[in-house]
Amino acid sequence: MIExxxxxxxxxxxxxxxxxVIIEVFTPTHGRHAGVVRGGASRxxxxxxxxxxxxxxxxxxxxxxHLGSFTAEPIRSRAAQVMDDRLALxxxxxxxxxxxxxxxxxEAHPPLYDRTIALLDLLGQTEIxxxxxxxxxxxxxxxxxxGLDLSACAVTGTNEDLCYISPKSGRAVSAQAAGDWAARMxxxxxxxxxxxxASGPEIATALTTTGYFxxxxxxxxxxxxxxxxxxxxxxxxxxxxx
Numbered sequence: 001m002i003e004x005x006x007x008x009x010x011x012x013x014x015x016x017x018x019x020x021v022i023i024e025v026f027t028p029t030h031g032r033h034a035g036v037v038r039g040g041a042s043r044x045x046x047x048x049x050x051x052x053x054x055x056x057x058x059x060x061x062x063x064x065x066h067l068g069s070f071t072a073e074p075i076r077s078r079a080a081q082v083m084d085d086r087l088a089l090x091x092x093x094x095x096x097x098x099x100x101x102x103x104x105x106x107e108a109h110p111p112l113y114d115r116t117i118a119l120l121d122l123l124g125q126t127e128i129x130x131x132x133x134x135x136x137x138x139x140x141x142x143x144x145x146x147g148l149d150l151s152a153c154a155v156t157g158t159n160e161d162l163c164y165i166s167p168k169s170g171r172a173v174s175a176q177a178a179g180d181w182a183a184r185m186x187x188x189x190x191x192x193x194x195x196x197x198a199s200g201p202e203i204a205t206a207l208t209t210t211g212y213f214x215x216x217x218x219x220x221x222x223x224x225x226x227x228x229x230x231x232x233x234x235x236x237x238x239x240x241x242x
Contacts, residue, residue: 001060001062002062002063003058003060004030005056005058006028006057006059007028007075008025008027008028008055008057009053009054009055009113010023010025010051010052011024011032011051012051012096013049013050013051016040018041019039019041020037020038020039020041021040021041022034022035022037023035023037023040023072025057026116027057027108028110028113028114029108029110031104031107031109032099032100032103032105032106033059034105035059035061036068036069036070037049045072048074048077049072051092052079052095052096052120052123053077053078053079054075054077054078054117054120055074055075056072056073056075057070058071078092078120081123081124082123087129087234087237088123088124088129090230090236092123093230093233093234094133094228094233094234095116095119095120095136096230097228097230098140098227098231101219101222101225101228102140102144102218102219102222109143115136119132130200130203131198133207134192134198134207134210137207137214138192138210140214141214141218146217146218147170148165149169149170149171150162150165150192151172153174153177154171154177155177156176158174161174161175161176162188163175163182163188164185164188165185165187166185166186167186167212170217172188173188186212187209188209189206191203192206192209192210199241200239200240200241203238203241204236204238204239207235207238211227211231211235214227214231215227
């Protein structure tokens with residue numbers, strides 16, 4: 001029998017038989033990991049097994065490559081933080097959906113885990129959460145090996161007048177260097193460079209750029225799937241902010 005104990009954020013839940021569920025969690029030591037929770041569909045346990053919940057987990061299996069089973073005890077529920085907040089709900093759903101779709105199974109990513117928990121803990125703080133989410137998406141790309149290089153122009157090496165990002169290389173491009181190719185470039189708003197005001201529309205524009213790389217680089221490296229619908233809802237909610 002193999003057994004380990006860890007904490008984790010609940011990413012997804014699906015039914016398994018009449019009374020059990022299969023949960024997927026993101027843990028610092030064991031990465032994205034799945035397992036059965038016996039009785040997880042019961043009136044007692046189901047309200048505790050909601051996406052975003054922080055859980056104390058014990059996983060057991062006869063062999064390491066088996067699905068195994070979880071015993072899950074609640075540490076923190078985030079349902080109350082998002083229940084009456086459209087932006088927070090959209091944010092929680094987007095984070096869980098993206099991690100569920102992009103994280104390699106059973107591969108630990110401790111820095112990304114820490115950033116994810118910090119981001120989830122900010123849910124409900126409308127003034128700072130959208131920018132924190134943008135920074136989290138940049139960190140996700142970097143952690144998965146698809147980080148953007150915004151330090152200097154890919155063509156000239158200058159760090160002045162950087163306006164675009166090459167969709168091929170993920171590197172910044174200056175207005176002069178882009179020339180006739182500007183229409184094919186992705187926007188590089190000031191907020192992506194850590195400058196200017198982080199308004200809702202500007203963050204939404206930046207998320208159009210990061211979303212391109214999440215979908216066409218990260219997700220496409222794992223299969224031919226689109227971005228989760230939950231992320232589009234989040235970007236729409238952020239764009240409406242002033």
